[in-house]
Amino acid sequence: MTMSKKSFKMKFLRFLTLMIIPFALLSCNKDKNNPGYDYMGVRDMYYTKYYKAYSPNPIFRDSLTNQLPVTGAVARGYMPFPYPGATITDRVVNQTLAGVQLVNPLTGDTGTIAEGKRLYTIFCVDCHGDQGKGDGYLYTSGLFPAKPRSLVETFITSKPDGELYYVITMGSISGLMGPHGSQIAPEKRWKIINYIRSLSN
CATH class of the missing domain: 1.10.760.10 (Cytochrome c-like domain)
Incomplete structure (x- = not known):
């Protein structure tokens, strides 16, 4: 009796494995821009969909991805200070x-x-x-x-x-x-x- 239970478990595991393999293969996608389905729900953070700098963007009214900075924005590496010191x-x-x-x-x-x-x-x-x-x-x-x-x-x-x-x-x-x-x-x-x-x- 114990032998048949073990053999049943082994057969079931083999069957389950054989069923999972086709689903795994079908989930592969040839499209490099599509990361495929994410079943865990957290990995989409790693595969963010972004717009390239000069590509059209449906989010903005002017359809441009590159937008002008907001008023008062300071460029990285620049500090507004009215007393520059380029030379001694x-x-x-x-x-x-x-x-x-x-x-x-x-x-x-x-x-x-x-x-x-x-x-x-x-x-x-x-x-x-x-x-x-x-x-x-x-x-x-x-x-x-x-x-x-x-x-x-x-x-x-x-x-x-x-x-x-x-x-x-x-x-x-x-x-x-x-x-x-x-x-x-x-x-x-x-x-x-x-x-x-x-x-x-």
Whole structure:
């Protein structure tokens, strides 16, 4: 009796396998643009149907796939900033101009300074050190050969907030400090500046 049950199961599995094979073969499609049926319901995300850049598109009224960007869109890699720095001369002039024209919109209250300290710890401490003296880990470990500028010396403390904002955004004129405009939001830059000011007080 047990033998016949086993043989029945084996025959049934063979029959099932033989039935599945034709369905599997029939589900194959020669059309390379058609991924076929998806029985799991999730793989359509991998086979998205898209329109090529210059092909007609029934979704838009003008039937063009390529559309003009919306008003106010910013191109990738471009940061709107009214003080460009293509050359060293431009950077010197525009850093000074930013110092005159840009005014810190944030007050130096304890909340702003505390947030500035948190941001300083994330973005600045590795180079400039805990107290802003230019003795961060990258310099003291020998990974960075040139000592970063001390943020508590007169050269920095005498500069207006707008110049510091410019340096954080575009980098230093010497090129030793790279631009951080793409990493730090404008309001956060001002908070960091407020914290830097508190270090020298």
